[in-house]
Amino acid sequence: MLTLLFVVYFVIAFIAVGSIILYGSNPSRSLGWILVIIFIPFAGAIAYLLFGVNRREFKIFTLKRTVQRKLYDKKHLKHNLSKNKVLFESLEHRKLAELLENSSKFPAIEGNKVTVLNNGADAYRTMFQKLETAKKFIHIQFYIFEDGDVLEKIYQIFKKKIAEGVEIRMIYDAIGSFGLKRKSIKKFKEIGVEAYPVMPIKFGSILFAINFRNHRKIIVIDGDIGFTGGVNISDKYVSSQSELGIWDDEHLCIEGPAVESLQNIFIKDYYFASNNEELLEDKYHPVIENKGDSVVQIVASGPDSNYPTILYQYIGLIDIAKESIYIANPYFMPSRPLLEGIKMAALSGVQIKLLVPQKSDSILAKYSMQSYFKELLNVGVKIYRSSNFLHSKIIISDNEIVSVGSGNFDHRSFEQNFETNALIYDKKVAKEISKNFLSDCDKSSLLTLKEHNNRAFYNKILEGFARLFSPLL
Structure with missing residues (x-):
């Protein structure tokens, strides 16, 4: 034996x-x-x-290749590429946009209207309003669907819209939505919602799938209205469910040609979950008219991507900054290249402010995050700790470009999760989010190097121990 x-x-x-x-x-x-x-x-x-x-090299998530999958090589983006191709005046912006397009296939597209949703209440209110306007289809995916008032409201809207002939498709992460009751899923299916879990935990695939999750938050309505950001479907964004209080998050409503990029992401994920190619039909890819003046580039990456595009995006935004970088993130555990890039920017005179939560929903993440503070404080980065549970994933470069999405500053978002960010090349939108960011900083506590150095010895031990596990968090 x-x-x-x-x-x-x-x-x-x-x-x-x-x-x-x-x-x-x-x-x-x-x-x-x-x-x-x-x-x-x-x-x-x-x-x-x-x-x-290394799933990116091992190709564990390679989807079967069909003629129809040419969609993912811009087949249905051709009208946007020809009609809405952006001619950047700034060389830095052009190079960043080209980097992200070449690594994730989605171009920067003009002609969009962007509405900033500063918290869960704003996000849900606008989501509900826009869902009510659906005439043809609704495509929705979130990392977390939780039972509660928010989900019930969505159910009631879906029930009404399906009765009106609207097609509804819904995908959810099997781990993130693990607490979602089976009877709730059944209830959605019974009214006609096509609902599928992403990477369900099965005996034959558990070793290959359990650590790789779909963390995206996307809604597409009739092809020309889209949502993305950090908000999930849960009551904790509108009411206190624990000692963390109400979760503080940022979300976006995007209307215009850039929604086609969100639609393509959903289609790929839906196919991965359902093995259904019906969404490749042209009726799900309408020509989208201009709705506003914002240039939007959707940035996506995951274990099936050739490149860690979310990481490239964050490094690129830091690299082009001349005056300021503002970062809000609940899980700030940067890779070494990203950490060094932040330090180099700070040492070159760029003002850097980092906003993180005082409390965390993960003890390991909290102490791992704190293990990076000394390096940052030593080079002049200002670190603010919010009394609310800050869940936003924001980076603002020079008050000119802003990213809002699902991607955290950690190894999981760069290498292991399917993530989506929206990069907005619009000073007006960037300044609006920057104003909110600075307001949150004013209401938060500023951490000094002296205070950090005087922390308890056992905290330092916990930080060192937690940092060892940062690639797994």
């Missing part, structure tokens, strides 16, 4: 180490995993399969 176990262990370890050698992109990370596999029999190899496999 021991001989058999040894053989099984050797085979598993051999396969895992071979995968690391073939697909590992970070030498120190790869060496660490090899040591874990060698010195922790069985558990080390399983941990690697769960958390360590």
Whole structure:
């Protein structure tokens, strides 16, 4: 029996180490995993399969290739590319837009109206209003759907719209929406909603799927109205559900040609969840008229992407800043290139402000985040701690460009999750969000280097320990 176990262990370890050698992109990370596999029999190899496999190189999430999938190579964006191609006056903006288009396939598109939704109450109010206007179809996906008043309101709207002949499709993350009751899902299906989980946890796929989640928040209505940002479908955005209080988040309503990019993301995710290609039909891709003056670029990446585009976006926004960078994020655990980029910007004279929550819904995330503070404070970054549970994911560069979306400043958002941000090249929108950001900073506590250095010794131990797990958070 021991001989058999040894053989099984050797085979598993051999396969895992071979995968690391073939697909590992970070030498120190790869060496660490090899040591874990060698010195922790069985558990080390399983941990690697769960958390360590480089899906971007291993292509674990490659979807089947069909003729119809040419959609994802801009087939249905052609009218936007020809009609709404942006000619940037700024060289920096043009280079950033080109970088993001080449790495995620979505161009910067003009002719959009952008409405900033500063909190959950604003977001839901506008969502409900726009959903009521649907004439043809509603496509909706969120990381978290939770039972409560907000979900019930959506159900009532969907029931009415389906009776009017509107098609409704809904996808939800199997882990993020784990608490959603089966009877709630059944209730939506019974009225005609096509609802599917993304990457459900099954016996045969648990090792390959459990650590890779769809964190996106997208609504598309009739192809020309879209929503994206950080708000999920949950009552905790409008009422206090725990000691964290009401979750504070930022969301956007986008109307115009850029909504086609959100539609393409939804279609790909819907196909991944349902294996249904019906949304490739032209009726789901109407020609969209201009609705406003904002240039919008949708930025998306995930384990099936060739590049970590969300990471490229954040590094790019920091790199082009000349005067200021404002960042709001609940899980600020930057990769080394991103951290060094922030430090270089601060040392070159760029004013950098970071807004994070005082409390967190994750103890490991809280202490891991705090482990980066000393490096930032040493170079002059101003760190503000909000008394509310700040859940916004915002970065503003020079009050000219602003990103709002689902992407956190952590390894999970850069490498493991499917994420979507909206990048707005519009000074008016950027200044509006910047004004709200600075107002939140004024209401938050400013952390000083002296205060941080005087924290309890056990905090430092917890921070060091938590930082070891930052790639898994």
